[in-house]
Amino acid sequence: KKVLRRRGKRRRQKKMKENKGKRSKKAWIIGGSIIGGLLVIYLGISAFFISHFYINTTINGKDFSGKTESDVVAYMKDQVEGYSLKIIEADNKTDEINGEAISMTYKKDDSVKDALKNQNPLLWIRALFSKSSAEVTINVDYNEDALSKAIGSIQAVKAEQTEPVSAYPKFDGESFKVEPEVYGSAVDMEILTKKIKEYITNFEPELNLLNEKCYKVPKYTTESKEVQKACDDMNKYCQASITYPMKENVVVDKALISTWVSADADMNVTFNEEAVRAWMRDFGKTYDTVGTTRTITSPTGKTVEVSGGTYGWSIDEEAETQNLIASIKNGEVVTREPAYEKTAASHAAQDWGTTYLEVDLSAQHMWYIVNGAIALETDVVTGLPDAKHATPAGVYSILYTEPDSKLIGEKDPETGKPIYETYVRYWMPFTYQGHGFHDADWQTAFGGSRYQSYGSHGCVNMPVDQAGALFNMLSAGTPVVLHY
Structure with a gap:
């Protein structure tokens, strides 16, 4: 009995293996058939794309998925007939460029055929995952002169061209602030022409000049850093x-x-x-x-x-x-x-301040004013009233003070020697040309009209005692006012 049971078990196991092998072979046959069928379908679709464009193919901006070269050409020719481009301008003004007016025709070339040839039919499935598997642009032909004329007749082009003004720094009285930009009406002819040609080529029905930035825009705006x-x-x-x-x-x-x-x-x-x-x-x-x-007002009221x-x-x-x-x-x-x-003593109208020397060349009299009060006054003898020796009027200052000085005149051209050499006890010059105050013991009188006959070479001659008194009070830099 045991032997019979073992034999029965082996027969069952053998039968199970045979059934399993039959099922596996059947699965392989079915799977192969499915793959073969899919392959046939794929190759069939591939064959289709030998003469048809991929899915997601755009030509001149239009979807030509699954279309043939003939479909594209027919569409292009159809678009040319009766085509016109509407121009939308600022202030809702409109113009139109008619395809017939610019002799617009479809310009046949090999670009469509080449695009089709460049497709690998076996790789058509990749086009399903690409939004632009093939971008083809087909040109149209038109009369350039006619198009230029049409562009020139657009209202926005013919209108007065007001240039835009950029935002800029403007002072408002307190600080510089950004002055906003101003948009003008001037058309950017380069952009306008480019866009019109682009729209015509793509058979677009409308061109909005504002949206396509065909107007000149400010270089800088309020947002510009x-x-x-x-x-x-x-x-x-x-x-x-x-x-x-x-x-x-x-x-x-x-x-x-x-x-x-x-x-x-x-x-x-x-x-x-x-x-x-x-x-x-x-x-x-x-x-x-x-x-x-x-x-100046003299102590005399003059x-x-x-x-x-x-x-x-x-x-x-x-x-x-x-x-x-x-x-x-x-x-x-x-x-x-x-x-x-x-520098001077004061920014007041009388910039010499309240301490100064005053000489009235007409009255032949002088004053030394200290802090607004007369500290010294005396008659004087000034320069001979001629072009060479007259004492100069004006406002000067004492350059320096020097005791026991030798005054030397200019040289005599005939003798080559100074025309005078005079010793003085007190020398107080106010110009570098040799004008100054000094004692003059050779003068027998002072004041009046004596200067007209016995005048000096331009200096202010003073009595010895008065010159000495002034010398002891005076300092360099003291203003000197001489007038008639």
């Missing part, structure tokens, strides 16, 4: 404030500095140093007093005008220009005197 940066840079200069205490305070602050800074078309900020220099020249003309006409001379305020314009430029660039807030070549 370059404009804001320019404002910031210009405002740094305007932080400075320099006050000059003259007759009244003269202030160089943002109101003036703002006129000296500018931004060019590329928003590069420039500080105009030449403008500062020009302003300083005017500043000097206003407040320099050397040689200007001033008024009021006269006096001009000329070397005394007064004189600004060192170049030095102060550099000082001012540096202060502005450093953003300084400061009050200071300008750099001077020459």
Whole structure:
């Protein structure tokens, strides 16, 4: 019995193996049939794409998926017939470019055929996952002159062309702020022509000039970082404030500095140093007093005008220009005197102050005024009233004081010797040409009209005692006012 059971078991196992082998073979047959069928289908589709475009193929912007070369050509020819491009302009104005008017025709070439040839039919499945498996552009032909004429007749082109204005830094009285841009009406002919040709080629029905940016646009807008940066840079200069205490305070602050800074078309900020220099020249003309006409009232009550001379305020314009430029660039807030070549006692109308020498050349009399009061006065003898010897009128200052001095005149051309050599006890010059106050013991009288006959070579002759008294009171730099 045991032997019989073992034999039965082996027979069952053998039968099971035979059945399993039959099922496996059947599965392989079925699977192979399916794959073969799919392959046939794939190859069939591939064969289709030998003469048809891939899925997702666009030509001149139109979908030609699964279409033939003939379909494309037929479409193009059909589009040419009756084609027109509507031009939509600003303010809802419209124009039209008619295909017939520009002799528009389909320009047949091999681009469609080449695009079809470039397709690998066996790789058609990849086109299912690509939005632009083939981008083909077909040209149309038209009369260039006719198109140019049509473009020139567009209302936006014929209208007055107002150029756009970029946003720019503008001073509002307090600081530079961005002034908004202005959009004009000027057409960008290069972009317009390009877009019209592109739209015609693609058989587009409408061209919106605003949407396609066919109008000239400002280079910079309120959103441009370059404009804001320019404002910031210009405002740094305007932080400075320099006050000059003259007759009244003269202030160089943002109101003036703002006129000296500018931004060019590329928003590069420039500080105009030449403008500062020009302003300083005017500043000097206003407040320099050397040689200007001033008024003096003598102790006698006589009021006269006096001009000329070397005394007064004189600004060192170049030095102060550099000082001012540096202060502005450093953003300084400061009050200071300008750099001077020459200074005076006061910024008042009588800039010689209240201590000075006054000589009335007509009255032949002089005064030494100290702190507004007469400290000394005396009759004098001044220069002979001729072109060579007259004592110069004007405002000067005592250059120095020197005791026991030898005065030497110019040389006589015939003898080669000085025309005079005179010793004086007290010498107080006020010009480098040899004019000054000194004692003159050779004069037998002073004042009156004596100078007309016995006048000096230009000096102010004084009695010895008065010259000595003045010498002991006087110091270098004291203003001297001489007038008629």
